[in-house]
Amino acid sequence: MSKPAIGMVGLGRMGANMARRLHLKGLDVTVYNRHAQKATDLAQETGMHAASTLEELVQKLPAPRVIWLMLPAGEATQSHIDQLLPLMNQGDILVNGANALYEDSMAQSAKVEAAGIHYVDAGVSGGVWGLKEGYALMVGGSQEAVSRVTPFLKALAPGEDQGWLHCGPVGSGHFVKMVHNGIEYGMMQALAEGFAILQAKSEFDLDLAAVAEMWRYGSVVRSWLLDLTADTLQKDQVLADIAPVVADSGEGLWTAQAALAMKIPAPVITLALQMRWASQGKDDYAAKLLAMMRNQFGGHAVQKEG
The missing domain is CATH 1.10.1040.10 (N-(1-d-carboxylethyl)-l-norvaline Dehydrogenase; domain 2)
Structure with missing residues (x-):
């Protein structure tokens, strides 16, 4: 039986360590970063797979695919979603793990789901300690989509049945986070x-x-x-x-x-x-004005900078 496969996009401190933890748990991980050398270096360090382009990432993953984004909220996440959508197939799953505003996730989901692709929003907590201790994961999405990403949630969390929760529909994960x-x-x-x-x-x-x-x-x-x-x-x-x-x-x-x-x-x-x-x-300005008020009504001394 083949191992569950996932693509990780964005290899900052959180994304890279999450990829490491998934790999250490025996899952099949392919990584991509805008600066391709980061992905190459991580693959050489761990033995996981690297992709130099989003097209290559999608090609390397077996269908139906799971792609997890760990990017800054806003334009960086949206631009990668826009690039990935034409490359993905119906039934694939896109997970947004950014610290995103839940309303933005709900809006993104509408566009992604309209293309026949499942969308899961994942709030992730754990910081630099997550690699060793595990991550707290708060996820939103349909029961079908969350069920399919559950092997990855269990691997990332502190325990298979601890530290992760399907909070509700899309948006609820980022709202709880x-x-x-x-x-x-x-x-x-x-x-x-x-x-x-x-x-x-x-x-x-x-x-x-x-x-x-x-x-x-x-x-x-x-x-x-x-x-x-x-x-x-x-x-x-x-x-x-x-x-x-x-x-x-x-x-x-x-x-x-x-x-x-x-x-x-x-x-x-x-x-x-x-x-x-x-x-x-x-x-600073408010504090300076407060000091001048005290000087005006009470004659209190004003300290000068420098």
């Missing part, structure tokens, strides 16, 4: 603020690494994020070389927008998102 990331924003912000408070209490000379390590066992705040925080603090508690700039991937914003649209109060997620914007210097 979007909210997942919004929650992540809030949890990270709370941990960061808590340790900032601990660090500021200088007279206690607290060992933040020891506190984090202790909290990992029995505490109600224990979590993987706390594990990662403890590891960071064990290596460096001062963080003098780290710029106070936190990027946002967009999913926190989408979650806040969805909450507003449905009139669901989500102040923690929304404020955590806004704190990321503040770290990017987007509150």
